[in-house]
Amino acid sequence: MRKKEFQIFSGTGNRKVADRICKYLDLPMSRAEISRFPDGEIDVKIQDDVRGSDVFLVQSTCPPVNENLMELLILMDALRRASADRITAVIPYFGYARQDRKAEGRVPISAKLVANLITKAGADRVLTMDLHAAQIQGFFDIPVDHLYAAPVLLDYFKKKDLGKVCVLCCDVGGAKMARAYAKRLGGAPLAIIDKRRTGPSETEVAEVIGTVEGHDVVVVDDMISTGTSIAEAAKVARERGARSVRMCATHAVLCGKALEKIEASKVEELVVTDTVPLNGKERPFIIQLTVAELLAEAIRRIHKSESISSLFS
Secondary structure, eight states: OOOSSEEEEEOSSSHHHHHHHHHHHTOOOOOEEEEEOTTSOEEEEEOSOOTTOEEEEEOOOOSSHHHHHHHHHHHHHHHHHTTOSEEEEEESSOTTTTOOSOSSTTOOOHHHHHHHHHHHHTOSEEEEEOOSSGGGGGGOSSOEEEEOSHHHHHHHHHHHTOSSEEEEESSGGGHHHHHHHHHHTTSOOEEEEEEEEOSSSOEEEEEEESOOTTSEEEEEEEEESSOHHHHHHHHHHHHTTOSEEEEEEEEEOOOTTHHHHHHHTTOSEEEEETTSOOTTOOOTTEEEEOOHHHHHHHHHHHHTTOOOGGGOO
């Protein structure tokens, strides 16, 4: 029989978010010792009794992706073997999400493989945020609660009281998300960048659908990895006469020279969330908002078997 209380554990992938979740819920963080064997293998020991407990394990599979993913799997295995009644994997950022289909022959669908690994390791449920491809929910044979960071990001821009807002989408694929942002920013106009591929890793802007001239442009995306697309979008907006340019994304992965590209685009702000820790990538123009309260409220409702659909929008 499940205990009335629930417990929150955290891996090392995003401890700050886990701490903020515990603070919001007024709960102590349950203890797990995570270390490395001399050869680099991950060693885990659950230090609190979890028998019969409803356990929530917070771990972003952000860089180093493979380390954090393996840590998540081993922690869940330890919790399952310690007789936890239910294990919910709370994954603010889900790595490998871009490999969600076979875009060409002889390639893996890594997102499905990772979903299988998480389920097999002992997860009974998954709570995640802004999946790069929403269909990944269907890769799991367990319940998936998919939250969106839009309420947190939109609240920030509404408080900025920008004048003549226009939402700019980096490519046609993200138009649905951008349209939702535009609608909730007072019915702001939407512009979309149509790109043409010129090589294996190069693209060029073919056309801008919509008008950005004279507007306060907000470039939206779900994640920023190399920063190429969003920096190019900001550059095009400037060239087309935008009054100001701001960037907005849920997951600030920021690989390689992403920061340099964004800084060179001379944006007023880059607004992101803490689903991925910045870890030394802080800059004066980066505003990091927390989604911990949103995740914490979802955790509370899952434990109490209450609806969390109002948190999806």
